[in-house]
Amino acid sequence: MTQNEQTKEHSNDGSFKRQTNRFITPFGDNPGELPIEAGRYRLLWSQACPWAHRSVIVRSVLGLENVISLGTASPIRPHLPHVDWEFSLDEKGVDPVLGIRYMSEIYKKTDPKYSGRPTVPLFVDVQKFEAVNNDYFKLTNYLETTWEPFHGENAPVLYPESLRNQIDALNDVIFHEVNNGVYKCGFAKSQEAYKSAFDTLFARLDKFEEHLSKQRFLFGDFITDSDVRLYVTLVRFDVAYYNGFNANRNLISEFPNLWGYVRDLYQTPGFGDTTDFDAIKKHYHTSITIDPDNTSVKILPKGPDLSGWTKEHNRQLVSGKDEKYLRKLV
CATH class of the missing domain: 3.40.30.10 (Glutaredoxin)
Structure with a gap:
Protein backbone atom coordinates (compact mmCIF):
# COMPACT_ATOMS: atom_id res chain seq x y z
CA MET A 1 0.00 0.00 0.00
CA HIS A 151 -25.93 -25.53 -10.49
CA GLY A 152 -24.54 -28.88 -11.55
CA GLU A 153 -26.48 -32.09 -11.10
CA ASN A 154 -26.61 -33.15 -7.44
CA ALA A 155 -24.85 -29.96 -6.36
CA PRO A 156 -24.81 -29.61 -2.56
CA VAL A 157 -26.76 -27.03 -0.61
CA LEU A 158 -24.13 -24.86 1.04
CA TYR A 159 -26.57 -22.22 2.28
CA PRO A 160 -29.76 -24.06 3.38
CA GLU A 161 -32.71 -21.82 4.18
CA SER A 162 -33.22 -23.42 7.60
CA LEU A 163 -29.70 -22.38 8.68
CA ARG A 164 -29.23 -19.06 6.92
CA ASN A 165 -29.64 -16.87 9.99
CA GLN A 166 -27.19 -19.02 11.92
CA ILE A 167 -24.74 -19.16 9.01
CA ASP A 168 -24.91 -15.38 8.56
CA ALA A 169 -24.25 -14.82 12.26
CA LEU A 170 -21.28 -17.19 12.30
CA ASN A 171 -19.92 -15.75 9.04
CA ASP A 172 -19.88 -12.33 10.68
CA VAL A 173 -17.78 -13.70 13.53
CA ILE A 174 -15.46 -15.54 11.14
CA PHE A 175 -14.96 -12.38 9.09
CA HIS A 176 -14.14 -10.01 11.95
CA GLU A 177 -12.18 -12.36 14.20
CA VAL A 178 -10.48 -14.80 11.80
CA ASN A 179 -10.57 -13.83 8.09
CA ASN A 180 -9.85 -10.18 8.76
CA GLY A 181 -8.39 -11.00 12.17
CA VAL A 182 -5.09 -12.18 10.70
CA TYR A 183 -4.88 -8.97 8.66
CA LYS A 184 -5.54 -6.93 11.78
CA CYS A 185 -2.47 -8.63 13.26
CA GLY A 186 -0.30 -8.22 10.17
CA PHE A 187 -1.32 -4.67 9.28
CA ALA A 188 -1.49 -3.24 12.81
CA LYS A 189 0.46 0.01 13.21
CA SER A 190 0.60 0.01 16.99
CA GLN A 191 1.53 -2.60 19.58
CA GLU A 192 -1.82 -2.17 21.31
CA ALA A 193 -3.79 -2.77 18.11
CA TYR A 194 -1.68 -5.83 17.31
CA LYS A 195 -2.11 -7.32 20.79
CA SER A 196 -5.88 -6.83 20.71
CA ALA A 197 -6.18 -8.47 17.29
CA PHE A 198 -3.84 -11.32 18.29
CA ASP A 199 -5.82 -12.12 21.44
CA THR A 200 -9.16 -11.98 19.63
CA LEU A 201 -7.93 -14.22 16.81
CA PHE A 202 -6.59 -16.99 19.03
CA ALA A 203 -9.51 -16.83 21.44
CA ARG A 204 -11.78 -17.57 18.48
CA LEU A 205 -9.53 -20.33 17.15
CA ASP A 206 -9.61 -21.93 20.60
CA LYS A 207 -13.42 -21.86 20.49
CA PHE A 208 -13.47 -23.45 17.04
CA GLU A 209 -11.04 -26.12 18.23
CA GLU A 210 -13.44 -27.05 21.02
CA HIS A 211 -16.50 -26.82 18.75
CA LEU A 212 -14.95 -29.14 16.16
CA SER A 213 -14.13 -31.74 18.78
CA LYS A 214 -17.83 -32.64 18.79
CA GLN A 215 -18.83 -32.44 15.12
CA ARG A 216 -17.21 -32.83 11.75
CA PHE A 217 -18.04 -29.42 10.28
CA LEU A 218 -19.25 -26.13 11.70
CA PHE A 219 -22.94 -27.01 11.37
CA GLY A 220 -22.77 -30.78 11.73
CA ASP A 221 -22.12 -33.52 9.20
CA PHE A 222 -22.23 -31.44 6.01
CA ILE A 223 -20.22 -28.58 4.56
CA THR A 224 -21.81 -25.13 4.51
CA ASP A 225 -20.82 -21.66 3.35
CA SER A 226 -19.27 -21.03 6.78
CA ASP A 227 -16.81 -23.89 6.30
CA VAL A 228 -15.69 -22.36 3.01
CA ARG A 229 -15.03 -19.04 4.72
CA LEU A 230 -13.09 -20.52 7.61
CA TYR A 231 -11.09 -22.82 5.31
CA VAL A 232 -9.52 -20.05 3.24
CA THR A 233 -7.85 -18.55 6.31
CA LEU A 234 -6.88 -21.84 7.95
CA VAL A 235 -5.28 -23.20 4.78
CA ARG A 236 -3.06 -20.09 4.54
CA PHE A 237 -2.26 -19.86 8.23
CA ASP A 238 0.86 -21.96 8.65
CA VAL A 239 2.44 -21.02 5.31
CA ALA A 240 1.72 -17.29 5.52
CA TYR A 241 0.01 -15.74 8.52
CA TYR A 242 1.94 -17.46 11.31
CA ASN A 243 5.20 -15.68 10.53
CA GLY A 244 4.23 -13.19 7.79
CA PHE A 245 1.53 -11.57 9.94
CA ASN A 246 2.99 -12.38 13.38
CA ALA A 247 0.00 -14.59 14.20
CA ASN A 248 2.40 -16.89 15.97
CA ARG A 249 0.91 -18.29 19.15
CA ASN A 250 0.14 -21.63 17.51
CA LEU A 251 0.31 -23.22 14.09
CA ILE A 252 -2.98 -24.68 12.85
CA SER A 253 -1.18 -28.03 12.68
CA GLU A 254 -0.84 -27.79 16.47
CA PHE A 255 -4.63 -27.72 16.96
CA PRO A 256 -5.69 -31.40 16.69
CA ASN A 257 -9.30 -30.73 15.64
CA LEU A 258 -8.71 -27.70 13.45
CA TRP A 259 -5.84 -29.50 11.72
CA GLY A 260 -7.97 -32.55 10.97
CA TYR A 261 -10.89 -30.34 9.92
CA VAL A 262 -8.92 -28.23 7.43
CA ARG A 263 -7.29 -31.34 5.93
CA ASP A 264 -10.76 -32.90 5.59
CA LEU A 265 -11.81 -29.87 3.54
CA TYR A 266 -8.54 -29.76 1.60
CA GLN A 267 -9.14 -33.33 0.46
CA THR A 268 -12.65 -32.41 -0.76
CA PRO A 269 -13.09 -31.60 -4.49
CA GLY A 270 -13.18 -27.86 -5.02
CA PHE A 271 -11.02 -27.05 -1.99
CA GLY A 272 -7.56 -28.55 -2.31
CA ASP A 273 -7.55 -28.47 -6.10
CA THR A 274 -8.09 -24.69 -6.03
CA THR A 275 -5.43 -24.16 -3.33
CA ASP A 276 -1.96 -23.14 -4.55
CA PHE A 277 0.52 -23.05 -1.69
CA ASP A 278 3.30 -21.76 -3.93
CA ALA A 279 1.20 -18.75 -4.97
CA ILE A 280 0.20 -18.11 -1.37
CA LYS A 281 3.78 -18.15 -0.12
CA LYS A 282 5.05 -15.97 -2.94
CA HIS A 283 2.37 -13.37 -2.33
CA TYR A 284 2.67 -13.07 1.43
CA HIS A 285 6.45 -13.40 1.69
CA THR A 286 7.93 -11.85 -1.45
CA SER A 287 5.28 -9.48 -2.73
CA ILE A 288 4.80 -5.88 -1.60
CA THR A 289 1.44 -6.07 0.16
CA ILE A 290 2.57 -4.72 3.54
CA ASP A 291 5.76 -2.74 2.91
CA PRO A 292 6.04 -1.61 -0.73
CA ASP A 293 8.84 0.85 0.06
CA ASN A 294 11.15 -1.83 1.46
CA THR A 295 13.68 -2.55 -1.29
CA SER A 296 15.51 -5.31 0.57
CA VAL A 297 15.67 -8.79 -0.94
CA LYS A 298 12.51 -10.77 -0.24
CA ILE A 299 13.09 -14.31 1.03
CA LEU A 300 10.67 -17.10 0.12
CA PRO A 301 10.54 -19.51 3.09
CA LYS A 302 11.56 -23.07 2.28
CA GLY A 303 9.03 -24.59 4.69
CA PRO A 304 6.75 -25.68 6.12
CA ASP A 305 6.44 -29.36 5.18
CA LEU A 306 3.24 -29.73 3.12
CA SER A 307 3.12 -33.54 3.05
CA GLY A 308 0.66 -33.69 5.95
CA TRP A 309 -2.17 -32.18 3.91
CA THR A 310 -2.93 -35.46 2.15
CA LYS A 311 -2.66 -37.71 5.19
CA GLU A 312 -5.75 -39.42 6.63
CA HIS A 313 -7.79 -36.99 8.71
CA ASN A 314 -10.31 -39.44 10.30
CA ARG A 315 -12.84 -36.67 10.74
CA GLN A 316 -15.65 -39.06 9.77
CA LEU A 317 -15.18 -40.65 13.18
CA VAL A 318 -16.40 -37.44 14.86
CA SER A 319 -19.82 -37.71 13.23
CA GLY A 320 -19.90 -41.49 13.08
CA LYS A 321 -20.70 -41.24 9.39
CA ASP A 322 -18.44 -42.18 6.52
CA GLU A 323 -20.42 -40.99 3.53
CA LYS A 324 -20.48 -38.32 0.85
CA TYR A 325 -21.04 -35.05 2.65
CA LEU A 326 -21.12 -32.85 -0.43
CA ARG A 327 -24.52 -34.14 -1.39
CA LYS A 328 -27.73 -32.32 -2.15
CA LEU A 329 -29.72 -31.93 1.04
CA VAL A 330 -33.43 -32.60 0.87
Missing part, protein backbone atom coordinates in the same frame (compact mmCIF):
# COMPACT_ATOMS: atom_id res chain seq x y z
CA THR A 2 1.12 3.57 -0.56
CA GLN A 3 1.31 5.80 2.51
CA ASN A 4 -2.00 7.42 1.54
CA GLU A 5 -3.70 4.04 1.09
CA GLN A 6 -2.34 2.86 4.44
CA THR A 7 -3.77 5.95 6.16
CA LYS A 8 -7.19 5.37 4.63
CA GLU A 9 -7.36 1.87 6.10
CA HIS A 10 -6.05 2.55 9.59
CA SER A 11 -7.73 4.14 12.60
CA ASN A 12 -6.02 6.65 14.88
CA ASP A 13 -5.13 3.83 17.28
CA GLY A 14 -3.22 2.00 14.54
CA SER A 15 -5.81 -0.72 13.95
CA PHE A 16 -6.50 -1.93 10.42
CA LYS A 17 -9.91 -1.05 8.94
CA ARG A 18 -10.56 -2.74 5.60
CA GLN A 19 -11.98 -0.56 2.83
CA THR A 20 -15.61 -0.96 1.79
CA ASN A 21 -16.61 -2.52 -1.52
CA ARG A 22 -17.46 -0.22 -4.43
CA PHE A 23 -19.56 -2.51 -6.67
CA ILE A 24 -22.36 -4.12 -4.67
CA THR A 25 -25.34 -4.43 -7.03
CA PRO A 26 -26.89 -7.84 -6.20
CA PHE A 27 -27.50 -10.64 -8.66
CA GLY A 28 -31.16 -11.46 -9.19
CA ASP A 29 -34.31 -11.16 -11.27
CA ASN A 30 -35.59 -7.88 -9.86
CA PRO A 31 -35.32 -4.53 -11.66
CA GLY A 32 -31.88 -3.02 -11.24
CA GLU A 33 -30.25 -6.31 -10.27
CA LEU A 34 -27.58 -8.13 -12.26
CA PRO A 35 -29.18 -10.69 -14.58
CA ILE A 36 -28.29 -14.36 -14.13
CA GLU A 37 -26.94 -15.47 -17.51
CA ALA A 38 -24.46 -18.18 -18.44
CA GLY A 39 -21.38 -16.82 -20.14
CA ARG A 40 -22.07 -13.19 -19.29
CA TYR A 41 -19.62 -12.77 -16.41
CA ARG A 42 -15.94 -13.33 -15.78
CA LEU A 43 -14.73 -13.85 -12.22
CA LEU A 44 -11.31 -12.31 -11.63
CA TRP A 45 -9.19 -13.63 -8.78
CA SER A 46 -5.70 -14.40 -7.56
CA GLN A 47 -4.82 -17.78 -6.09
CA ALA A 48 -3.15 -15.95 -3.23
CA CYS A 49 -6.24 -14.06 -2.08
CA PRO A 50 -8.50 -15.69 0.55
CA TRP A 51 -11.46 -13.41 -0.22
CA ALA A 52 -11.39 -14.46 -3.87
CA HIS A 53 -10.60 -18.09 -3.12
CA ARG A 54 -13.89 -18.71 -1.39
CA SER A 55 -15.90 -17.64 -4.47
CA VAL A 56 -13.77 -19.93 -6.63
CA ILE A 57 -14.32 -22.85 -4.23
CA VAL A 58 -18.09 -22.38 -4.35
CA ARG A 59 -18.01 -21.96 -8.14
CA SER A 60 -16.25 -25.32 -8.37
CA VAL A 61 -18.30 -27.17 -5.76
CA LEU A 62 -21.59 -26.07 -7.36
CA GLY A 63 -20.49 -26.93 -10.90
CA LEU A 64 -20.48 -23.39 -12.28
CA GLU A 65 -17.13 -23.58 -14.09
CA ASN A 66 -18.72 -23.60 -17.54
CA VAL A 67 -21.20 -20.88 -16.61
CA ILE A 68 -18.83 -18.26 -15.15
CA SER A 69 -15.37 -17.92 -16.70
CA LEU A 70 -12.29 -17.40 -14.55
CA GLY A 71 -9.42 -14.95 -14.96
CA THR A 72 -6.33 -15.37 -12.78
CA ALA A 73 -3.98 -12.56 -11.72
CA SER A 74 -0.43 -13.16 -10.55
CA PRO A 75 0.20 -13.54 -6.80
CA ILE A 76 3.06 -11.05 -7.15
CA ARG A 77 2.09 -7.40 -6.93
CA PRO A 78 3.39 -5.28 -9.82
CA HIS A 79 5.86 -2.52 -8.94
CA LEU A 80 3.60 0.47 -9.40
CA PRO A 81 2.93 3.64 -7.38
CA HIS A 82 -0.31 2.05 -6.20
CA VAL A 83 -1.48 -1.41 -5.12
CA ASP A 84 -2.70 -3.49 -8.06
CA TRP A 85 -3.03 -6.99 -9.51
CA GLU A 86 -1.38 -7.97 -12.81
CA PHE A 87 -2.30 -10.59 -15.42
CA SER A 88 1.33 -11.51 -16.01
CA LEU A 89 0.55 -15.24 -15.91
CA ASP A 90 -1.34 -14.98 -19.21
CA GLU A 91 0.15 -14.88 -22.69
CA LYS A 92 1.33 -11.35 -23.57
CA GLY A 93 0.60 -10.33 -19.97
CA VAL A 94 -3.07 -9.52 -20.48
CA ASP A 95 -6.28 -11.28 -19.53
CA PRO A 96 -7.27 -13.26 -22.66
CA VAL A 97 -10.95 -12.27 -22.47
CA LEU A 98 -10.82 -8.69 -21.21
CA GLY A 99 -7.49 -7.67 -22.70
CA ILE A 100 -6.41 -5.81 -19.56
CA ARG A 101 -2.95 -5.92 -17.99
CA TYR A 102 -3.87 -4.53 -14.56
CA MET A 103 -6.96 -5.02 -12.43
CA SER A 104 -7.21 -1.25 -11.97
CA GLU A 105 -8.00 -0.84 -15.67
CA ILE A 106 -11.46 -2.37 -15.35
CA TYR A 107 -12.11 -0.44 -12.12
CA LYS A 108 -11.18 2.87 -13.76
CA LYS A 109 -13.07 1.99 -16.93
CA THR A 110 -16.22 1.46 -14.88
CA ASP A 111 -15.68 4.34 -12.45
CA PRO A 112 -13.06 6.90 -13.54
CA LYS A 113 -13.18 8.46 -10.06
CA TYR A 114 -12.42 5.19 -8.25
CA SER A 115 -9.61 5.83 -5.73
CA GLY A 116 -9.52 2.65 -3.62
CA ARG A 117 -7.49 -0.49 -4.05
CA PRO A 118 -8.61 -2.65 -7.01
CA THR A 119 -9.55 -5.84 -5.21
CA VAL A 120 -10.41 -9.44 -6.05
CA PRO A 121 -12.77 -11.19 -6.38
CA LEU A 122 -14.41 -9.10 -9.07
CA PHE A 123 -17.28 -10.04 -11.37
CA VAL A 124 -17.00 -8.36 -14.76
CA ASP A 125 -19.85 -8.12 -17.24
CA VAL A 126 -18.04 -9.13 -20.43
CA GLN A 127 -20.84 -7.73 -22.62
CA LYS A 128 -20.59 -4.25 -21.14
CA PHE A 129 -16.89 -4.52 -20.19
CA GLU A 130 -17.72 -3.22 -16.73
CA ALA A 131 -16.95 -4.21 -13.15
CA VAL A 132 -20.29 -5.14 -11.60
CA ASN A 133 -19.68 -6.78 -8.22
CA ASN A 134 -16.71 -7.03 -5.85
CA ASP A 135 -18.78 -7.65 -2.74
CA TYR A 136 -16.72 -10.60 -1.50
CA PHE A 137 -18.83 -10.89 1.65
CA LYS A 138 -21.98 -11.79 -0.32
CA LEU A 139 -20.65 -13.31 -3.54
CA THR A 140 -20.69 -16.91 -2.35
CA ASN A 141 -24.28 -16.47 -1.17
CA TYR A 142 -25.32 -15.22 -4.61
CA LEU A 143 -23.66 -18.24 -6.21
CA GLU A 144 -25.46 -20.51 -3.75
CA THR A 145 -28.92 -18.99 -4.24
CA THR A 146 -29.69 -16.83 -7.27
CA TRP A 147 -27.35 -18.90 -9.46
CA GLU A 148 -29.10 -22.15 -8.48
CA PRO A 149 -30.69 -22.65 -11.95
CA PHE A 150 -27.17 -23.27 -13.29
